[in-house]
Amino acid sequence: MTDEPLVLGIETSCDETGVGIVRGTTLLADALASSVDLHARFGGVVPEVASRAHLEAMVPTMQRALDEAGVTLADVDAIAVTSGPGLAGALLVGVAAAKGYAVAAEKPVYGVNHLAAHVAVDTLEHGPLPEPAIALLVSGGHSSLLLVDDLAGGVTPLGSTIDDAAGEAFDKVARLLGMPFPGGPPIDRAARDGQATIAFPRGLTAAKDQAAHRFDFSFSGLKTAVARWVEARERAGEPVPVNDVAASFQDAVCDVLTAKAIDACRQHGVDTLVIGGGVAANSRLRALAEERAAKVGITVRVPRPKLCTDNGAMVAALGSHLVAAGVRPSRLDLPADSAMPLTLVSV
């Protein structure tokens, strides 16, 4: 097999139907259909609504990707698909579709880990990833720190959130402040006009938490602290300084994420930090990570925002890496695994 394989990637783990096509580490197409607008009035992703949207979007999204890349299914070397973790019903649409394409086009199929794909996507922008690297993955569904020894074979989870994901905290605080779903972009915008003057709690950063939760996160207490602060103001009949609350909340999240990520790099003697997931599009997170990493000689790699959120290109990027590394494809009875562990990069 060539070390520049042509690989197609399918992503349906949450509310984005993505089909990406890469050749080696070159991105050829990244087609996306989002059902985010359908979920907005529910204040979060409704699994059945997402699954229905994936089924409708699959064929047209595939067609757009093939047209954009100027290739046919007969040309590709392999088809990769997110087989977990994610919403079970949503994953299943993508996995079944991938197998349908693979059987019809007589191509191998690779069921891959969504979180590992968030790491792999950076290779499309910044080239091969130095190994080992530390990856910080932050989205509406995940908040994890990983030690990436070998992207094709093994990823070691160092820690993750013990309650809400970071993106989930953004969504909940945005709702509290009367902002739309998803909450990341409006909070980021509001924070630019505010000052981080309110001291909100930094979960699991106390000395007593270091033994058991050095690399874990907790955002549930932060969310409640913000709610208490805002409600106290409202009860006192005082105006809520929305921009300052947004900036202070965002600072609390980004402070913890970057501090623990840098700590993980130093503990493992790693000088590359990759940040991925939807929250990686946050401007404060990017700036703070750069600033802190530069001080200790660590290189931060963050793909452009469109590659940070869920997409098919990231799945194709990981698939391409697996094919080039000679990893065997998945079997046709490949299941969708909503709780797929990080120790499995592919199945």
Place this chain on the structure above:
Amino acid sequence: MLVLVLDTSTPAVTAAVADVTPTGHAVVAELRAVDGRAHGELMAPEIDEVLRKAGASVRDLRAIVAGTGPGPFTGLRVGLVTAASMGQALGIPAHGVCSLDAIGGVPGQVTLVATDARRREVYWALYDQAGARVEGPHVDLPEAAVERAAGATVAVGDGAMKYADRLGLEVRDEPRYPRVDAFVRLAAERVRAGAPSEPLTPLYLRRPDAVAAGGHKPVLR
């Protein structure tokens, strides 16, 4: 013309290869595994295996026929997205057939066809003595289905079997699941005419469970 038949509207995960000729049709090979929780795992290997059994390659296929339900959503989508993706990859049309029609009426009888809709309900439709669907598909409690299925003298389908004691009708064991032969017969005209692909829209019959977000719930007492 070889066609691939797929249905995942019931616990029976069905894949078959059939031959549609200018005047008739015949089932060449058929596989059916019954497992209501493994549609995603079973479908693709079954297709691979049934093609081998039929001595055919995917490139020999000229159309795909898929059961559009009604059926439990997650499993139903497996068959439909598989049919749609294969049709697209092979550049051949995909046709949908209501899965209850592929169970069909008992000849000479007014038949209630009912499949298991979970949540103590059935997906159902009513067929006249000539086998034409005259009511449905709907989703209801078994008693409500019988009440609405005026004139039914017999009931078939896994839903009818499951709730046999609540229907007050003669319930037959067969056909229990959608039949490959019926899928092919119901789509044969479209296959012969080389009709274009249709959007394979599932017959969901139920809306997604979701409630619009309310206001913020206070945390201060």
